Amino acid sequence: MNRNPSSFPSSFQWPFTFEQIRDDFFDEIDCLTSCADHYFNGEFESKFEKLRQIVVERSISKVFFIGNTYSYFASQISRQMFMETARKIPFSLYCVELSEFFDYMLPSESEGALYIFISKSGKSRFLKSCVDHLRLTKVDPDLIWLITNNENTYLSPTIQNIFQLFIPHEFVLGSKSFINTIFVVYLTTRVIIGEKPQSTTLQARFSRFIGDLTEYKQNWISTTDQIVQFLSDFDNLYIIARDPASMAAALLGALHAKSFTRLLTEGIYISHFFHGPFQILERKIHPQNIRIILLIGDHTTNESTIYRLVNLILQRTREILVLSNNPGVSQILRKNERIILVDFNAEIQLLAPIFEFFILQFVFLKIAEKKELLKK
Amino acid sequence: MLQRFRNYCESVNISRLILIGHSYNYFASLIPYYYINSSIDASVLQVKQVKPRECLIFEPDEFITYCHPYKFDENSLFIFVTRTGSIQINKGIEKLRKYDVDIRKIALVSNNDNLKPLAHFFFPIFCGDEIVIGSNSFPADILVLYFITRAFMNQEIISKTIEDEIRQMIFEIKFYQQDWEFHVSSLNDFLGVDYDFLYFISKGTSLSTAYQGALNCKAYLRLFGEGISFGLFLHGPFQIIDNSFRCILLVSDETSIEDTVNLINLASKKLGSGRIILINNNRSLSSLGRANKNVWVFEHTTQNPFLAPIFEMVVLNYLFLDQALRRGVIQ
Numbered sequence: 001m002n003r004n005p006s007s008f009p010s011s012f013q014w015p016f017t018f019e020q021i022r023d024d025f026f027d028e029i030d031c032l033t034s035c036a037d038h039y040f041n042g043e044f045e046s047k048f049e050k051l052r053q054i055v056v057e058r059s060i061s062k063v064f065f066i067g068n069t070y071s072y073f074a075s076q077i078s079r080q081m082f083m084e085t086a087r088k089i090p091f092s093l094y095c096v097e098l099s100e101f102f103d104y105m106l107p108s109e110s111e112g113a114l115y116i117f118i119s120k121s122g123k124s125r126f127l128k129s130c131v132d133h134l135r136l137t138k139v140d141p142d143l144i145w146l147i148t149n150n151e152n153t154y155l156s157p158t159i160q161n162i163f164q165l166f167i168p169h170e171f172v173l174g175s176k177s178f179i180n181t182i183f184v185v186y187l188t189t190r191v192i193i194g195e196k197p198q199s200t201t202l203q204a205r206f207s208r209f210i211g212d213l214t215e216y217k218q219n220w221i222s223t224t225d226q227i228v229q230f231l232s233d234f235d236n237l238y239i240i241a242r243d244p245a246s247m248a249a250a251l252l253g254a255l256h257a258k259s260f261t262r263l264l265t266e267g268i269y270i271s272h273f274f275h276g277p278f279q280i281l282e283r284k285i286h287p288q289n290i291r292i293i294l295l296i297g298d299h300t301t302n303e304s305t306i307y308r309l310v311n312l313i314l315q316r317t318r319e320i321l322v323l324s325n326n327p328g329v330s331q332i333l334r335k336n337e338r339i340i341l342v343d344f345n346a347e348i349q350l351l352a353p354i355f356e357f358f359i360l361q362f363v364f365l366k367i368a369e370k371k372e373l374l375k376k
Numbered sequence: 377m378l379q380r381f382r383n384y385c386e387s388v389n390i391s392r393l394i395l396i397g398h399s400y401n402y403f404a405s406l407i408p409y410y411y412i413n414s415s416i417d418a419s420v421l422q423v424k425q426v427k428p429r430e431c432l433i434f435e436p437d438e439f440i441t442y443c444h445p446y447k448f449d450e451n452s453l454f455i456f457v458t459r460t461g462s463i464q465i466n467k468g469i470e471k472l473r474k475y476d477v478d479i480r481k482i483a484l485v486s487n488n489d490n491l492k493p494l495a496h497f498f499f500p501i502f503c504g505d506e507i508v509i510g511s512n513s514f515p516a517d518i519l520v521l522y523f524i525t526r527a528f529m530n531q532e533i534i535s536k537t538i539e540d541e542i543r544q545m546i547f548e549i550k551f552y553q554q555d556w557e558f559h560v561s562s563l564n565d566f567l568g569v570d571y572d573f574l575y576f577i578s579k580g581t582s583l584s585t586a587y588q589g590a591l592n593c594k595a596y597l598r599l600f601g602e603g604i605s606f607g608l609f610l611h612g613p614f615q616i617i618d619n620s621f622r623c624i625l626l627v628s629d630e631t632s633i634e635d636t637v638n639l640i641n642l643a644s645k646k647l648g649s650g651r652i653i654l655i656n657n658n659r660s661l662s663s664l665g666r667a668n669k670n671v672w673v674f675e676h677t678t679q680n681p682f683l684a685p686i687f688e689m690v691v692l693n694y695l696f697l698d699q700a701l702r703r704g705v706i707q
Contacts, residue, residue, distance in 0.1 A: 061428055069611040083434075083443040090449065092392065092430055094413070099607030103631040104414040104580055111428060235572070236600055244438055255612045262616060264573045266602050271437040272591070275399035275509075279595040300441060 015375040016171050021365055024171040028358065029213050031176045032183060035166040036210075039187055040203050044163075048187075048197050051161060054142050055192055060114045063093045063192055065185065066101045066130070067118030070174035071147075073251040074181040075118060077350050078189040080244040085193045093192075102126045106133050116145040116188065120165065120177045122153030131155055147184050149177065163188060175361060178252055179354050186350055205347045212345045213358060223342055224362045230321050230340050231367065235289035237265040239360070240273050242306070245349070246297035249356035253293075253364075260364040261371060270294075270309065281316035292317060293360075296324045297352030303328045314338055323359060325352045381497050382527035384480065390453045393431045393528055395521075396439050396468055397457030399591060400510035401485075404517035405433040405457060406584040407682050408525040414580070429529065436464040445475045455483040455524065459503070459513040461491045469494050485520055487513060499524060508596055511693055514588055515686040522682050545678045549690050552676075559674075559691075560698040566672045567622060567651060567695075569702050574601040575623035577609050577639065581681045582626035585688040589624065597696045598705050606635055610642075617643050621650030624692070628657055628684035637664055644670035653695075655688050657681075 016024075038044070063082075065075035075095040082093035091114075096105055098117075107113065115134060119127050134144055141160055146153070149165040156162060163184050170176040187197040196202075216223070231237065237257055241250040250267030257265035268277060281290060292313060296306065306329050313320055314336075321340045324330045330343040342359065346352040368374050384390070393412065395405040412431035434443060436456075454472060458465045472482055483497035492498045501516035519542070526533045552559065574593055578586035586603035593601030604613070621643055627636055643650040645668075654665040655674045662675040676687045700706045 062430060069608060072608070080442060082447075083438065086444045086446055088449070089447050092432055094432075097605055097607045099610075099632070099635070100579060100605055104410060106415060108415045244442060258613045258616050264600055264616070266600075269435060269438070271435045272399060272402075275591060275595070277594050280598055280600065282598070298442075 017375045018365065018369045021171055021374070022362070025175060025358075025361055025365070026217055028176050028179050029210060029217060031167055032179050032213075032354070033210055035164075035180045035183060036206055038164070038166055039184070040198055040206075042198075045198060047161070048191050051145075051188075051191050052194070054161075055114065055194075058112065058114075058140065058143065060091045060112055060143070062111070062113040063091050064101065064105070064113060064115050065093070065095045065118065066098055066115065067147075067181075068098045068124065068126075069255065070178040070252050071118035071120065071181055072097045073248040074178055074185050074353075076248040076251075077182055077185050077245050077353065078192075081186075081189045081193060081350060083244065085195075087194055089193055098124070098126045098130070102130055106130060107137055107139070109137055110139050112143075113139075114143045114145070114192070115139070116147065117159075118147040118181060118185070120149045120167070120173075120181075122146065122148035122150035122155060128155065131158060145188070147181060147188070172256075172361075174252060174255070178248075178357060182248065182351065182354050186348075202348075206351075208345075208347055209351055209355075213355060216344065216355070216358065220362050223359065224366050226340065227321060227342070227359075227363045228366050228370070230319060231291050231363070233289065234263060234291040237263065237291045237293065238273065238277055239265060239267045240270050240292060240294045241267065242270050242294065242296045242301055243298040243349075243352075244269075245353050246295040246356060249297070249353035249360065250295055252357055253360040256361055257364050260368040260373070262373070263367075274309075274312070278313070278316070281313075290317065291321070293321045293323065295353075295356050296322065296326050296329055297346065297356060298349050299326050299328075300349075301326055301329060303332050307332050310336075310339065323356050325349065325355065377497065377499060378523055378527045378533045381483070381499075381524065382530060382533065384497075385453065385528050386530055388480075389451055390481075390528065391429050392448065392452040393429075393525075394448065394452055394454045395431065395433045395457060396436050396454065396465070397433075397485075397517075398436055398462065398464070400514040400588050401457035401459070401517055402433065402435050403584040403587040403591075404514055404521055404685075406587075407518050407581055407685070408521050408528075409433050410581045411522070411525045411682055412529065431525075436462070436468050440464060440467045440471060445472055445477060450478075450481075453481045453483065453528075455485060456495070457485045457517055457521070458491070459487045459501070459509075461486065461488050466494070483524075485517065485524070487516075508592070508693070510588060510592065514689055518584070518683070518686055525682075541678075541680055542683065545683055545687060548677050549687060552690065553694075556694045557698075560694045563653060563672060563674070563695055564698050564702060567653060567699075569699065571620050571622045572600060573622070574599060575609070575613075575621075576601060576603040576626065577606060577623055578603070578626040579606045580629050580631065581685055582628045582688060585626050585685040585692065586624075588685075588689060589626075589692045592692070592696055596705075597700050597703070599699070599703070606632075606639060610635070610639060614642060614647065617647040617650055619648045619650065621648055623650065623652050625652055625654045626656070626688050627654070627661060628678075628681040628688070630658055633658070633661055633664075636661060640665065640668060640671055644668055655691055657684055 254265040254267035484495040503512040503516040576586035590601040590603035
């Protein structure tokens with residue numbers, strides 16, 4: 001299981017009990033709200049304005065979001081935002097895993113790119129090496145940004161544009177930080193693509209999102225039990241993402257499933273699923289122990305397309321679980337008894353991975369408890 | 377055609393390639409992605425970037441459903457990679473035409489000549505028929521995309537060195553194929569069949585092999601497999617390492633060798649006595665691997681990291697074939 005000994009009070013030591021982890025997951029909503037309060041209350045208004053000017057005035061040709069594991073996964077949100085924007089923007093956007101960036105993408109000279117590093121601790125070896133290299137190649141300091149929980153990182157003298165994650169502590173690495181990172185990536189990407197990161201409409205929609213998350217938290221047991229029952233004694237699990245943003249939740253969900261339950265799980269994009277994993281459902285040995293969860297985070301998806309794809313999967317497996325943020329899709333899928341549907345409401349579609357992950361993490365925790373992998 | 381493509385890119389100042397392809401076509405597109413976007417390998421290979429160029433890759437479904445083409449300026453050129461063609465590829469091209477993208481900025485890499493009218497530039501891959509999807513077309517895609525990329529970078533497309541390199545690689549592959557049963561038998565004796573999951577861990581251009589290998593592993597061998605980068609593996613699923621852990625490490629360049637060695641030690645000594653097959657083209661890394669009894673080293677001779685995945689995939693395909701026989705998936 002992911003252990004994060006440096007960031008929570010010294011009185012807490014691994015392993016933790018089910019209740020401790022569950023309560024920590026419950027805290028995620030307050031932690032996200034607190035982070036949003038900081039960003040919405042005007043504290044960051046001038047900073048966002050300054051950053052917008054940087055993007056406009058420096059003729060940026062590329063934007064890199066660079067991070068490890070959950071930070072990298074969270075950056076998938078920006079990829080979808082870049083794809084979807086109808087604005088004419090003069091740059092391309094890349095989400096790159098930190099060591100891949102270090103090994104292959106470090107520029108040999110200043111190239112007019114904007115580098116946004118994401119690191120909760122703000123002190124990884126690769127991060128420091130990357131920033132040092134960028135400074136050596138005389139990259140404009142204004143074009144190196146950092147999303148971190150550690151405002152006082154030793155890199156802060158060299159990186160002026162820091163976005164804080166506002167996470168007090170977390171037991172499971174990548175739980176609160178994944179959620180808050182998605183939110184901060186969402187706002188920074190809005191700045192970059194020329195959309196206002198703060199508005200009363202956005203705040204109102206965000207408040208409703210928090211309200212829906214809170215409502216789910218109050219009723220988490222029944223849905224979690226339903227999903228756990230569906231998964232039962234699975235050997236392998238596929239978490240399939242329909243939209244690029246949901247890949248964030250699929251990838252981290254798979255990682256948590258492996259960490260919590262020690263069962264082999266893969267997060268995969270829907271098109272890739274139909275070229276490989278799909279065929280594995282035909283194998284003779286224990287096909288019934290393969291489970292599939294489909295994440296639909298967007299409202300764009302055409303209902304008939306999804307219905308066709310889900311039916312293709314159902315031809316080879318007993319049941320499928322769908323987490324849906326798409327009312328049209330939900331309405332159609334609900335009619336099929338072999339589809340276990342959990343619908344949720346994320347009005348800001350790019351934040352749907354937060355909701356998807358929020359649902360999934362309780363499931364894996366519950367399975368870990370059932371398998372007696374947690375401290376009693 | 378390649379020359380014409382190069383001249384066109386130069387004349388209208390094309391600075392961004394956007395590649396769109398399914399599964400193995402998508403994975404093969406990682407070759408141009410790294411060739412164009414990566415700086416370190418570019419300097420090693422003495423690629424001279426006279427002006428900034430870049431490469432984006434999309435999966436057709438995400439391109440059709442989510443990508444708004446308006447954002448791409450007149451300096452972008454779209455390349456669809458598809459063996460036979462598909463509804464989604466057609467939709468992707470239709471989408472571009474709907475947004476008035478100049479047909480001269482649409483190219484196709486395909487084995488299907490009937491698709492020619494859809495694009496201004498048509499690059500055949502000459503891969504013939506294949507029983508296992510991607511077996512012939514994945515290497516053919518890589519080769520053709522490599523040439524296209526060199527043309528886009530305004531380099532000599534097939535220099536004498538490149539031609540010699542490719543001919544040598546083909547010779548080595550044929551040599552390997554003559555004795556494949558012997559090679560693979562030893563590999564699979566080492567790997568065994570007593571495992572349920574195979575990791576394909578890699579970085580850089582070899583990630584294309586890792587992803588394609590994982591896909592073939594599932595589609596053809598009916599065994600669970602996952603392609604993953606070094607960085608993600610080392611910060612994530614290493615918790616599942618135990619004595620039954622099996623993985624294929626694919627390395628085709630000299631970046632961060634220490635991290636490769638660390639990963640090998642982690643999987644084969646520290647967290648369990650897992651078994652690793654290391655497919656690489658680096659003598660010193662091979663020596664380090666051979667010193668570990670839980671590592672089986674296969675060293676090939678293709679030094680060019682943009683072509684190495686072709687050799688890597690040949691080795692994997694034969695490995696899968698023998699595994700499929702041992703597991704009774706095929707007869």
